[in-house]
Amino acid sequence: MLMINMVIRYSRILEKGLEDVFYCWARIKTDQSNIQERFINCRPSDFWRISGDETRYTEFISYYIKPSGVITVSLRSKDVFRNGLFELRTVLPRWERGPMIWFGFENEDLFGGGCIHFMWDSANSLLKAFAGGFISRAEMDLTKFISEKVSQEYHFYRIFFTEDFATWYINDRLRAFAIFADGDNRDSKILYDDHPYVVSLVRDRPSAKLGVLLDIDAGDISKTYIWDKIHPWSLRVSETYEKPMIYIDLYQSNSDLKIVGQEIMKRIYSAPFPGVFDYIKISFKTSGEGVLTVEEYDDEWSEYDKIKIRSNVKNNIYIDKKRSLLYRVLYEPYNTGVIKEAHVIMK
Numbered sequence: 001m002l003m004i005n006m007v008i009r010y011s012r013i014l015e016k017g018l019e020d021v022f023y024c025w026a027r028i029k030t031d032q033s034n035i036q037e038r039f040i041n042c043r044p045s046d047f048w049r050i051s052g053d054e055t056r057y058t059e060f061i062s063y064y065i066k067p068s069g070v071i072t073v074s075l076r077s078k079d080v081f082r083n084g085l086f087e088l089r090t091v092l093p094r095w096e097r098g099p100m101i102w103f104g105f106e107n108e109d110l111f112g113g114g115c116i117h118f119m120w121d122s123a124n125s126l127l128k129a130f131a132g133g134f135i136s137r138a139e140m141d142l143t144k145f146i147s148e149k150v151s152q153e154y155h156f157y158r159i160f161f162t163e164d165f166a167t168w169y170i171n172d173r174l175r176a177f178a179i180f181a182d183g184d185n186r187d188s189k190i191l192y193d194d195h196p197y198v199v200s201l202v203r204d205r206p207s208a209k210l211g212v213l214l215d216i217d218a219g220d221i222s223k224t225y226i227w228d229k230i231h232p233w234s235l236r237v238s239e240t241y242e243k244p245m246i247y248i249d250l251y252q253s254n255s256d257l258k259i260v261g262q263e264i265m266k267r268i269y270s271a272p273f274p275g276v277f278d279y280i281k282i283s284f285k286t287s288g289e290g291v292l293t294v295e296e297y298d299d300e301w302s303e304y305d306k307i308k309i310r311s312n313v314k315n316n317i318y319i320d321k322k323r324s325l326l327y328r329v330l331y332e333p334y335n336t337g338v339i340k341e342a343h344v345i346m347k
Helices: 010-016
Strands: 022-029 037-042 048-056 059-066 070-077 084-090 100-106 115-121 126-132 137-141 155-161 165-170 173-180 188-193 198-202 209-217 225-228 235-239 246-249 280-286 290-297 301-309 315-319 326-333 337-346
Touching: 059 070, 059 209, 084 100, 100 155, 115 155, 115 209, 126 165, 126 173, 126 198, 137 173, 137 188, 137 198, 280 290, 280 326, 290 315, 301 315, 301 326, 326 337
Parallel strands: 173 198
Antiparallel strands: 022 037, 022 070, 048 059, 059 225, 070 209, 084 155, 084 235, 100 115, 100 209, 115 126, 126 137, 155 165, 165 173, 188 198, 246 337, 280 315, 280 337, 290 301, 290 326
């Protein structure tokens, strides 16, 4: 059987139009006493007006419009993606009493069938990452990671998901990680909420195949809202690797500061990293001497392994397959030394 790799790229839209990639619906108020709202079928090009004109290179003139009287405008991809990779370069607008903008992956409205996406609250300047399903979702607040110029400058927003986890990036930085599971309760919780990223556990696992959404929702429906600086050239979605290799630098806990390169004089904890992989290798090297402890977490932190660190000797610690939700390292130096290597490889 011929296998077709699903993809959203500007070339496809340029050749065949938005209607080849997306379907569209709008939610509107009605004047009928017994009908409060109505969903209507629309053309994507009715609301997303695109052109080939640029104010400067790669900054296209384009508008996604939610007209007055419309509660929600939603564009959904006709294709669905397994192990999806989503990337959008845009400027996120701020509006007084404005709507929410949803972008990323979602099966159906109200998170039915699962969601893995960003939400921008334009009225309150809040950016969140959502993951889960209709019953329960992890809502990870990423506002602390965004630039003050998020509504003046272009930034990249990226999502990657597999059957076991999802990651959210803002520009070049990993800022959220969701671990997927199934359980006796369909619930979600935040495991770690600080710098350099947020980690959550979701027991309402999203569908293995999800569509893409670009959604403008709610706000003052008497007003028209125009999300400009969003163009199909800057939207790229594809299927990607089922078992990716992930390389994470170890950061100091509650910090955006990498451990590598630091001169360590007292004990230091790393930020935690997920344990939902078949293979995990921690690499650590320092010019000093001390003790490195690997700790694991399910409901509380406990010791997994401990090794003595000798000066300028590379140490590799391997973790058993999918043993715990999270791990972190604790380094206690005997003397002052500079950390030369501190990272984790997972796959």
